[in-house]
Amino acid sequence: MSAGQSPIDTFLSEAAEILESLEGHLLELEAAPDDSERIGAVFRNLRTLKGSGEMFGFSALAHFVHRFENAYDAVRAGRARVTPGLIDVSLRARDHIARLIEIGTDPVENARIERAPEARTLVEAIDACLGAPGGAGDSSSPAGRATPGQPAGAGPRRYELTFAPGLDALRNGMRPAMLFDELAMLGQTEIACFTDEVPCLDELDPTACHLAWKIRLTTDRGRAAIEDVFIFADDGAVTIGDAGPAEGTDGGAGAAGVPAATTQMRTIPSASAAPDPDGRGAGAGAARTESVRVQSFRLDQLMDQLGELVIAQARLNRIADQMREPGLTGVAEEIERLVTGLRDATLSIRMLPIGMVFARFRRLVRDLSGELGKDVQLVTEGGQTELDKNVIDSLGEPLVHLIRNSVDHGIETVERRRAAGKPEQATVRIVAEQLGGEVLVRITDDGAGLDAAAIRARAIERGLIAPDADIAPEALYQLIFEPGFSTARTVSNLSGRGVGMDAVRAVIGELRGTVEVHSVPGRGTTVTLRLPLTLAIIDSLLVRVGKGVFVLPLPSVMECVELPAAEAGRESGRSILKIRDQLVPFVEVGHLFGFETDPAREARIVIIAAEGKRVGLVVDDIIGQHQTVIKSLSAYHRDIAGLAGATILGDGSVALILDPPALVKSNPPISLEAAW
Incomplete structure (x- = not known):
């Protein structure tokens, strides 16, 4: 967490990254539904969102994600499978989570949103996906509820847990009551609280945790499900004891009379933990400090100061040239070398891979394809190409307009593509490459291409060109960026108002970039954005x-x-x-x-x-x-x-x-x- 940033701000920033990662994993899972690595990644994203949301008071978020998480826990355990329906509802659930994060921690608003029809509809849709043929099966069957660590058909077992959080647990955002609510979802619980360590009132610190708990849990979910509940309880020591089958079930390895096996869960030391005297934890500590989250305005401040330093260094060089003093000249050259190195290092900090922008467009193309009834795939190349952070932040909107334009206007319907001898699945390709001091971003589709005759007719109608004007195709195509220009005769919810392409040129112009258009009738269109590496x-x-x-x-x-x-x-x-x-x-x-x-x-x-x-x-x-x-x-x-x-x-x-x-x-x- 950067200096001056609140824990809530840190959570919101990390949650945005997790949601972006979640969407990417879901789209990848749609193409490879049996990919266990992607299934595990989705589960971890949901688990992290739920745990962090609980810590910072996002109760509606935590409760909803818990139901969402159960679905992928079932998939991970082999009780359900990934289907197109599950991916559809998962993407809708991801959008609902984004709205829950926007709502914040207001208890009234959280309670309202939990009762909203949309949330109930999504939960029912998730449950319906799990109950589909080949899905979770009969939830009333013990075999249908088996989880890792619990053999199918083994029946409910009784576990005894002790939970003793550290003194800093509450200050670090842990909420024991939420953990106990989650345990109650696994089965029947009996909870006893120990207050032996609570000091007298005069010495009591209300922000410290002096309590400990003993929990008896009867569940058929297995040890792994219990460990998942406490996966973020890093400040406390948790022990889980297997007390054998619950009453009314047959015996086994854990039958009565056999000593219960007790295991100590591995916990991550809190930030206030004492340093490792042997240095054996140095490697882990080093790994945690490989990257630092810095607020963007601090990078802007650093860039401003560096700019002033470059100007001052130029003035020093000029003075040294005028005075022709060897000592001063040597110092000026050394400072110039240092400033150049500092400039390159600072600029590199602001450089980010453009693939961060590309990732969000897979969902856009998928949704547009479904809405328009077209079969379109998105292919990206050159995602490792780096651009200034401020350029990347401004690039999203123009690319959205260009991609929507390609899918809506450029790509033909499946029937027309089939009649033209083209593959039924169309392709929109985004390619980025660095060329000298510029980055070129090309958006190419294999659709019908631009209709030069329609563009010319519309331009003459609006008085942009004379009827007898002899204008090259490249110059003619530039007219599509004029304000309000559109060849569509009807307005839809996607296009027809002529504002999208105008916005593209306006934003790219503000970035000191240019837009070029090349189109071949029947073969497709390529729009090339030429962007500066940096704006500073x-x-x-x-x-x-x-x-x-x-x-x-x-x-x-x-x-x-x-x-x-x-x-x-x-x-x-x-x-x-x-x-x-x-x-x-x-x-x-x-x-x-x-x-x-x-x-x-x-x-x-x-x-x-x-x-x-x-x-x-x-x-x-x-x-x-x-x-x-x-x-x-x-x-x-x-x-x-x-x-x-x-x-x-x-x-x-x-x-x-x-x-x-x-x-x-x-x-x-x-x-x-x-x-x-």
Whole structure:
């Protein structure tokens, strides 16, 4: 738990991770219903949720998960099997658990939700799945209720337990009453409480546990089920004694007159336990500290401080260059080396595998397939590719829109696929790969492809293009990202309002990324998201225009060429340069931002790539590469088209960061149609 974070916040964070893991295991189990490892993983997820929920007062959560857990306990024990119906109800139950976590610990709300029809319906559905043919069998039969540690047909047995929690047990969230309620669900219980260790009132600490209990339990569930109840009671010592068959059953190995076998359960020492004098527990302690949970805002603070350090280091380098003092130069170089290492280490902390985002889409594709009556599988590749945490946090919504669009609009029905000679099962593929300073995320489907004629007709209808416009397919496909653009003539609960793709471009633009679309009729569509590795510090190219300095993100820069004098002096209004048999439109950066430029200068053109197009930016000079710390613009400058932010240079001056995609879309001098 990180400093300043409450135990409840820690539980909520861990519960979100467990639910994501649970959903993944359930979907994997659907494809391999006999996978014992996945069955065990689902059971452990549920057991952890129930135990943690009990500790922190989520009573409705604990009671519901207990019924859910029983189902997979039966599957794990071989009394039931995994069926499509069980997976369906399990996924619905998982969603219900998420809502129970949102409700919190309010007792009134918990009581209301426990009595809600939805909870009862889910419990009945779970029980119905277990009672299906090949499922749990007759629950009234002893054999049908056998569990690990209890042979089938052995009948009920009597166990004697002692439970003596540690002094810190209550402070650490353990609730003995909940454990006893769970024991009562296993069978008949008789509980005696020992108060011998309770101090006098003047010395009593109300947060400490001075009690111990002795429990007599009659159950046919076996020792393993009892041990499961106390699996999270790490602060206490539990002993379980087998006192033999219950009265009225036949004898056996544990018959009356045979001494009861007593075992001591292994318990995990609490955080307050004394250190191991022999050091034999060092390995376990080291394993528990291999990772530390840190709140994201602390990483943001660290990144901000690192950015200031990079700026200060650039200023130091500039001063050292001006003074030409060997001693100062040596110190500046050493500090630069240390700052570079610190920068790389800090950025790596913020990098997370993009597979964390991919995992949640398997459920989305499954649900959409069922709702639309289509057979679609999701395939992901490159999940180990890493991206900045803030980029990953913002990437979920755009990918949801793109996947929904592929399944709803791109993928044909089974009948149409069969008629077209395609496999009945369609495929949506998400592939991520790192390319230089960018990460490319491709969403590909093998559906019908985009209908260029319908897109063109809709664009003409809305006045986005002229009826006689000659526009390339790639540029035409970009129109689907216009606000409110949709070729659907009817509105459904999934699509037709034209807001999804607009949101995709807006979010990707805020991340300083670009969207490219490629489609082949009858074969499918590929949408490529180009994203920066990080949003904090980027590699860039510094250019000078007049008296100002601008920054271009290096991944967008393709090449730099001289501007021919004939082109520089042309006043025809058509600014197009031919580079290696390709027409590239270009624009004067100085004219865009009101800088005066010398017509007689030796100008250069920086060719950038944006949204699948090549555009030239005319500048006075190219200064060189630079590590740029991105600073947000003020509220007065935030809406200026073509600017993505600002940075502070080594001499203390401010340089504006250009936004290549925005420049392409906002510049009247750039005649893209003429270039194509």
